[in-house]
Amino acid sequence: MQSKLRLALDTMYAMYPDACCELDFKTNEQLAIAVILSAQTTDISVNKVTPNLFQTFPTMHALAEAQLEQVEETIKTIGLYRNKAKHIKQFAKQLVEDHDGILPSNEHELTALAGVGRKTANVIMGVAFQQPALAVDTHVFRVAHRLALVTQKANVLQTELQLKRKIPKQEWIDAHHAMLFFGRYHCLARQPKCKECSLQSVCNYYKQQKTTQSD
Ligand code: SF4
Structure with missing residues (x-):
């Protein structure tokens, strides 16, 4: 692994030794629904x-059979709740019909389910099944680009693939x-905590900001 990436990851591990999924769930199926809702x-x-x-x-069967309006009402405080209500109802229906209500453990079958894209499948693979997976969400994408851990124009998929090539699978x-x-919590989108960041010396974003300010 290149030394900057090693330094960056080791710094982050030291800062957040207990980093883990912050969604609340009791079953793999509930985790999947929570991840779908978190978009x-x-x-x-x-x-x-x-x-x-x-x-x-309480069960995938109950959610599959639910009135859409009732699902909407239950999740209406989150963004895009109408679409998400449709997705999780359809997700539950597919799980019941195609998988006996049990979440499948491979990416191909996961991404065939309603509301489950590549990022969601990667989160599920890593958190539910402890299978090597590296989900690129908005935070991972931003950090990878600010620190130039990936090429400048890399899109989400390219960012995932480039990081996976450089970081050991385990x-x-x-x-x-x-x-x-x-x-x-640190390299926030609008107000990154650059002043107190130990990665300043290797951060492209920080160097650019400095250059802009001194122009
Ligand atoms: S210096 Fe600022 S932009 Fe760079 S990694 Fe640290 S907090 Fe993020």
Whole structure:
């Protein structure tokens, strides 16, 4: 692994030794639903609706059979709730019909389910099944680009593939969580904590900001 990436990851591991999935769930199926709901919204807001959602619809069968309006009502405080209600109902229906209500453990079958894209499948693979996976969400993407851990124009998929090429496979899950926490709590989108960041010397974003300020 290149030394900058090693330094960056080790710094993040030291800062967030307990980095892990912050969504609340009891079963793999609930985790999948929580991850679907977390698209473009915070884990905190998802955790506010899932206790009631999982209590109201305790099984995938119950969710599959639910009235769409009732699902919408249960999750209406989160962004894009109408679409997400459709997705999780359809997701539950597919799980019941195609997988006896049990979450499949391979990426191909996961991404065939409603609401499950590559990022969601990667989170599920890593968190539910402890299979090597490196999900690139908005935080991982931002951190990878600010630190130039990937090429400048890399899109989400390219970012995932480039990071996977450089990071040992056994480290993918930990790297995902550490980069996510670093982006969520330190290298924030609008106000990154650059003044107190020990990665300043290797950060492209920081160098660019400095250059802009001195122009
Ligand atoms: S110096 Fe700023 S932009 Fe760079 S990694 Fe640290 S917090 Fe993020």
